[in-house]
Amino acid sequence: MKILGRHLVAELSDCSAKILNDLPELKRSLIEAARRSGALVVDSVFHRYNPQGLSGIVVIAESHLSIHTWPEYNYAAIDCFTCGTSVDPYKAIEYLKATLACKAIKVRELNRGIPSDSDSFIAHKTDTHMTPVAVHD
Amino acid sequence: MKILGRHLVAELSDCSAKILNDLPELKRSLIEAARRSGALVVDSVFHRYNPQGLSGIVVIAESHLSIHTWPEYNYAAIDCFTCGTSVDPYKAIEYLKATLACKAIKVRELNRGIPSDSDSFIAHKTDTHMTPVAVHD
Numbered sequence: 001m002k003i004l005g006r007h008l009v010a011e012l013s014d015c016s017a018k019i020l021n022d023l024p025e026l027k028r029s030l031i032e033a034a035r036r037s038g039a040l041v042v043d044s045v046f047h048r049y050n051p052q053g054l055s056g057i058v059v060i061a062e063s064h065l066s067i068h069t070w071p072e073y074n075y076a077a078i079d080c081f082t083c084g085t086s087v088d089p090y091k092a093i094e095y096l097k098a099t100l101a102c103k104a105i106k107v108r109e110l111n112r113g114i115p116s117d118s119d120s121f122i123a124h125k126t127d128t129h130m131t132p133v134a135v136h137d
Numbered sequence: 138m139k140i141l142g143r144h145l146v147a148e149l150s151d152c153s154a155k156i157l158n159d160l161p162e163l164k165r166s167l168i169e170a171a172r173r174s175g176a177l178v179v180d181s182v183f184h185r186y187n188p189q190g191l192s193g194i195v196v197i198a199e200s201h202l203s204i205h206t207w208p209e210y211n212y213a214a215i216d217c218f219t220c221g222t223s224v225d226p227y228k229a230i231e232y233l234k235a236t237l238a239c240k241a242i243k244v245r246e247l248n249r250g251i252p253s254d255s256d257s258f259i260a261h262k263t264d265t266h267m268t269p270v271a272v273h274d
Contacts, residue, residue: 004207007146007216011138013251045182045196055201057194059182063205064194068218070141073259077249079144079216081205106252114150114212115243122210 002122004113005063005083010093012076014103020069020076021052029099034058034065037092039082062087062124067096076100081112084124139259141250142200142220147230149213151240157206157213158189166236171195171202174229176219199224199261204233213237218249221261 019025027046034041039060046056057066063081070076078096080089090107097105113122156162164183171178176197183193194203200218207213215233217226227244234242250259 001148002210004210004212004214009144009146009247009249011250011252042184042192043182045180045194047179047196049198055179055196057182057196057201057203059184059192059194061186063192063214064203066194066201066203066218068200068220073139073141073251075141075251077141077200077218079218081203081214081216083205104252108247110146110245112146112214113148114210115148115241 001111001119002114002116003111003119004122004124005081006089007079007081007110007112008089008093009108009110010078010080011106012078012097012100012102013074013105015074015076016101017071017074019100020071020074021054023048023054026054026056026067026069029096030056030058030065030067033092033095034060036095037080037082037089038087039065039092065092076102083112138248138256139251139253140248140256141259141261142218143226144216144218144247144249145226145230145244146247147215147217147242147244149215149234149237149239149242150211152211152213153238154208154211156237157208157211158191160185160191163191163193163204163206166233167193167195167202167204170229170232171197173232174217174219174226175224176202176229202229213239220249
């Protein structure tokens, strides 16, 4: 693969149900997690479901950080896709583990990029992808 | 794992650079892809980068569908996380493969849920998670 970035897929269980259903706190935490990873936050969108559960996605210049919560299971599904070498997605996951009072975590890491016969890294072109120029939603 | 959903991670290469940089077309395609999978579209957010490249995320009641494009490499990174049994995320990926004029695709499928010693399925509680009640962004 011609690697452009890393995608962490994390299962956070035995979390605080209260925090998993606290939209303002989860929004603050997700944005702060992105910042702690070194990412540039571009935008975010959050939703509350009835009667419980939240979805939140932070768009970062380096791709995205998402969370979906099931307070009824004390569980949150997180994924953090980051490109380039200036961002450490594990810092985002570690921060969220702490803020959600998570007692059990499983993280899988996938390389993302263009399939090829051998592995190599190719430029993310951070100077271009780090510069959002317009918002369309 | 107590499985709540599936997460498809797809690398689309040899795509049309023109379409990968066409924000209105990509937005239309991503939302239509979500609908074709059977998902309920809740919200979306898109960004254009300088001088090229787009990010787009569609929040669905069943989780999310995202795309990040590198027209300079004719490459798009897509992920589609869906919960419950009413949605077929492969339909979203197939639709995007066609609309992006993609000639090479690699898809990885991950189960998402609560880690445990053996595999089983647990209720996504569709009737609750299918009902967004508030928008906070």
